Amino acid sequence: MKKIYILLCFIIVLGNIFFIINKHDTISHNTSIKMNKNFIVLGAGRHLAPGEKDAYYCSKILGVWEPLITRDENGYPAPCLAQSWQMLDEGKVWIFYLRKDVVFHDGSKFNADTVIKNFDRMKKGIKRSIFYGLDINTFYPSLISYEKIDDYTVKLTFKETNLNQLYKMMDFGSAMFSPKCFSQDGNFNDIVIGTGPYKIVQNNLNKDVRLERFEQYYADKAKIKEILIRNIPNVDSRYSALKSGEICGVLDINAIPPFLATEIVKDNRYEVSTNKSTMIRFLALNGKKFPFNDVRMRQAVSLAIDRNNLVKALYLNYAVPTTNILNYTSPYYKKFTVDYNLDKAKNLAKEVLKDERYEVTYLINGQEPLQKGEAELISYWLSEIGLDVKIQSLEYATMAYLAKKGEFHIARFQQGLANGDPYGIFYSFMMPKGGRNVSECLGYENQEVSELLNKVKHINDEVERRNIYNRIQEISVIEQPVIPLYNDMNIVAYDKHLKNYRALVYGVDLSKIEWVE
Incomplete structure (x- = not known):
């Protein structure tokens, strides 16, 4: 049985690769842009400068x-x-x-x-x-x-x-x-003005943003004078643009999926760089509905998912399996054994479902290329514990709206780590009034967690603080308020004419990139 779903993983991956490679082969190489030490073009899967109404204007x-x-x-x-x-x-x-x-x-x-x-x-x-x-x-x-x-x-x-x-x-x-x-309401009144090594000189919403080196920067000046970053939402198009020379690198989250990262390094013109990522991928279970209002069913789902094979077969080891809701870039992160135990999962599910099967709705973001294949594999595993899964592929905004209304059983979400403070993550997911707890109808509540989070705010002993955060992580792994799947890796791909194009925990350091002939 295990061989069947591993084979399915590879079929999904290979299908994506062949589709994109074949699509690329039909694109003319005459569309390449001349790049040099003073100007390069990069691509991202979203517009990195959403503008005046965004809290930060840009990434x-x-x-x-x-x-x-x-x-x-x-x-x-x-x-x-x-x-x-x-x-x-x-x-x-x-x-x-x-x-x-x-x-x-x-x-x-x-x-x-x-x-x-x-x-x-x-x-x-x-x-x-x-x-x-x-x-x-x-x-x-x-x-x-x-x-x-x-x-x-x-x-x-x-x-x-x-x-x-x-x-x-x-x-x-x-x-x-x-x-x-700043405008009077606290939004921006025009292009953002910062202190960084680059300044924005032109921002075409949802198309591209042009950066220019800031010559009065207080530290080392940026190596490249001008950078144009194009918004290319479709992964097929990003890959093709890189291969055809329209862009010379990709960056940001989901810059290039694992199966294409593996493919592109076969071409000696390109290189791939990886690092840890602040992003964790997880399943939100509607804890306000049967059967996930029972901790045993959440535990059963977690134990039924073979994360190691999921990551190996579908993500080609460009991810790290986890059952911990705290991202592995946090200094407070504690590593736990990732358990897969189908027999135990079946027994727990039977205690909740008795001898009945139950149909559940599983929401995914249709814009992410691997989510459908991932959902199909997880649905296969969940069928083994009595859950008949109906997958709905939606736009992300629609998916989030339905989740907030509670019109789902399972939904595939992600969480980035905005800073190094674990308190915010635990509060959001594990406190009754936490943002993600409420918006995703987790229905999670644990008195010990509430007491620990209220206590840790007033403790100045670092050892005691770490012990409290360790205990909260232990509880989250046992009770699974959500089902963490894996920690992302930041994967970037680039033309070898670029030097110092190194993946960081978040993005790349544009100021250090150089063009070499």
Whole structure:
């Protein structure tokens, strides 16, 4: 039986490869764009600068805006626009010392005044984004005041102990923009003005965004003078554009699927780079409906899914199986054994379903090329424990809408790690009022988890904090409020004429890329 579904995996993968390769063969190579050391064209699966109504205007990977605090390669807080900091009163007071040699793209100075105005903007209310929402209460919980001490020193005061504040501020949690690009409602009034190594000079919504090197950047200047990043949503078209020379690299999440990454390296003109990703893929089970309102059924689903073979056969090991809802890039991540036990799964399911079979609706995002094959395999496994699965392939917005209304049993979702703070992830999925718990009708509640999350906010001993987070992870693995499948890998592919095109945890560092003849 195992051989049957492994064979099915390979059939799905090979079918995708042959379809795309054959499609590529019909495309003319006369469409290539001349690229050189001063200008390159890249491709992404979504538009990376959604514009004025997005909380950040553009993705961090464009190198246009920078945060006060970023992350190092191990996921720990690292200096960026704040070069150092000081914690006082057990985390109720934080003082940040800013860089003094930074200017925005419009030539204005970055200083304490601009930081204060960025906080003023955040206080105007929640701002939506295709990346991560901007909510001052999420990134700065119990914040009482923010004030300028001098031109390059800012003080934050909190009502409660906030020892993990640096993790909350990493990257999207402390993005800084020139106040000149803010409108009265807190949106942007024009192209975003940041401090990064690149500035946006043209943004054609849903088509492309053009970047130009910022010559007054305070650190090492970007190697390439101009970069055009095209929005190419269809993976077939992205692959074909890369092979035909229309673009010389792909980036962002889902830049290139595993089966095409394996294929493209057979061509000696191209290379692939991988790294861990902040994205985790999981199944949301409607905990407000039978049968998933019973923990035994959630456990049965988890045990029935052979994650190792799923990742090996369908994702060609470009992913890491997991049962832990916390992403593996978090410094607090704990590794657990990934169990597959069909006999135990059958027994648990029988306790819930008795001797009956039950039909369930399984929602997937039809725009992701491998989700249908993945759903078919998982449906096959779930049929073994008495679930007859009906797959519905939808646009993502429709899928999210139906999930929020509770009109589903299983839905395939994903979660990125906006910063290094595990509290936000656990709260969202495991607290009764958590955002994902509510929006995906998980119906999850555990008194011990609630008490631990309320307790950890006030603990300043790092060992004790880690022990609490370990315990919450243990509970999540046992009770499976959602069914984690695997942690993504960031996969990028590029023309070998590019140097330093290295996959990071999130995107690539555009400023380090060089064109070599």
